[in-house]
Amino acid sequence: MSTRRGVAGRSAAAAGERVLTAVVPVWLDRADHEAAHRGCHASALLWNRCVAWLREEWRAGRRPGREDVRRFVTALPAAERPVHAHTAQAVAYDLWDAVETARARRAGGATGVRLPWREKAYRPLVFTRNFGWRTGPAGGLSLSLGRGRRRITVPLPVFTDREGVVVDPGRWGEITLCWDGDARMWALHVSYRSSVGTAPDSPAGRGEERVVTVAVDEGVINPLTLVHRAPDGVHEVTVINGRSGRSIKRGRNKAVGRLSSMMSRCRNGSRRHRRLAAAKRKTRSRAKARLRDFNHQVTAKAAEVVRAAHDRHQGAAPDGVTVVVRVVVGDVRGIEQRTARRRRVHRSTRQQLSQWDRGTHEHQLAYKTGLEVEHISEAYTSQSCPRCGRRRKVRGRWYACGECGLRLHRDAVGGVNILTLADNDGTLVPVGPSLAVRVTYLRAQPGWGPLQRALHSRHQRARGRAGAGRRGSP
Ligand SMILES: [Zn+2]
Known part of the structure; x- marks a missing residue:
């Protein structure tokens, strides 16, 4: 679309401005x-x-x-x-x-x-x-x-x-x-230039740049897990919980399914049929509004984490050093298409995957931080032990390594590994015995917070x- 700039951006940008859209x-x-x-x-x-x-x-x-x-x-x-x-x-x-x-x-x-x-x-x-x-x-x-x-x-x-x-x-x-079509309403999407939320221009050419990578692991259960290394060397993991998002989708799927089966029992074009169709649209449009809100809650929290990571590193950096943030996402594109062909995944899992708002999250995160989101192949990142590198199949929400005894939340494992991949040009180098992890859980709740x-x-x-x-x- 257009050049954007944000949290001490990597992207080339028009001085301190970015393009936003109002609906x-x-x-x-x-x-x-x-x-x-x-x-x-x-x-x-x-x-x-x-x-x-x-x-x-x-x-x-x-x-x-x-x-x-x-x-x-x-x-x-x-x-x-x-x-x-x-x-x-x-x-x-x-x-x-x-x-x-x-x-x-x-x-x-x-x-x-x-x-x-x-x-x-x-x-x-x-x-x-x-x-x-x-x-x-x-x-x-x-x-x-x-x-x-x-x-x-x-x-x-x-x-x-x-x-x-x-x-x-x-x-x-x-x-x-x-x-x-669901809300039966027109809307104007007006794009406009804004300098709000952008960092002041970094003195180009002067001083040295320090790149801080924030790795993002996307998941069905927890939409976003962000990992970066704090200035003290500890892996800072933030897991953003997505329970309410799932319950909105489940509620909608159930209601729409019920209405569809009722519609299938009545004559096409009949009054009852029309009423049910209207009810279905209304259900969809309500769920859409709630999901939009939920997605914004998720990405606003994630953008806040990125900003905080930048500020902490900038605060710890010596004079003359500019901290630049790089956001790297584990690439899961293509998972949905593959699941349709290989019927190994259960139907409900397939539905979950196809209704995953991954693209929306990436887009919004880029938009809110003003940074470009990079992708990196996430092969084996959920199976490898981030401390010793041993690979194993995982079941459940916890990862336990039989080799070195590491026990970590599954999403944190993925995130730490994506960070290692990004910092080592795509090779998975285990962190070693010095690996220390701090995990924070955030919950994205629908509804308005005090700030909003x-x-x-x-x-x-x-x-x-x-x-x-x-x-x-x-
Ligand atoms: Zn291990």
Whole structure:
């Protein structure tokens, strides 16, 4: 997307700024609602045409690039792309991003990765600054669907950054209009530049850099385990508990399953059928909101751990030394695909794996720390003893080494090993008898903490000052 910068970042960045996204619900009138839906379908058709064209090119042995895809889209007659030229261009670039991601994963050794091929029925509409969207004279926001078509007009979204300051349109970038099918609601995703939460610019070129690695082990039961070496040499392990996340999913799966079986017993299109379908959507959308909250709780805690690791090392470092944090995640991509083929895993385990919010966690962690997340193969990291290196199968939540007598939480074992891998360029070197581990457990609980409550009321006050109305009123 764009360059980000955060906790004394590794990523190259625009001075002290990063791009964040605010999600603002909007209510469209009937005509706009229909026009937006038509636009989303048209955008999906465009995507499908691009995919078909790309695959045809590849079959013919040609290797089109990013700009070729863009040219293909913009060369289509206007009647065949009933959206703004920039919206169409965004479809092309998104598709190209998907191609590059798939290629990078293949290059990284992931198996079962396919280049884009699926037909889409729906795609959100992207509006670029000044061309796609602009603020209207009456204070509204107008979104263009292309020349000669009526614009979609909504009240100007008002939102604040993490400091509670209203973000004015001068800082906005791209805006995406998205339909949430479960909640049956439109939302604007407004990207904006922010310097909040970023570290001051480190004096480049001056002084020496010290790299501190934070290893992240992702799991189904405990979503994130973070490990780094404290300045005193002790392996600092933080296990973030995910029990409430699992219970939300279990509750949703049960309720949806029950509703589905009730639906299967009544006539398609009947009143009862429609009611049950609505209940199912509502269940899904509620669980989605709770899970979103839960995931943010998990990653906010993880980002806090990363920040604290940085600050501790910076505090312990001699003058002139800049501490730089590197976040390395054990790569488990591809596990879901493999489980579908090899039926050795129990059905409920497969369901757990497929509903694992791993990608979301990585994305949010990168977003909240402003750092790039690196991946490293996590082969054998859960089976090897971090002290003596002996490999064994593990059962249960505890790892006990028969060789050296080490007894450690299973997630901590994985985390310490990922850290060793990252610090030794991918080879698993046992830490040796000096291994000391400190484990902290954090629980990500749904619901608001005191800080979030305070932030919310600050946002509401700021919105009030900016003259924003209540939810939904223009
Ligand atoms: Zn051992």
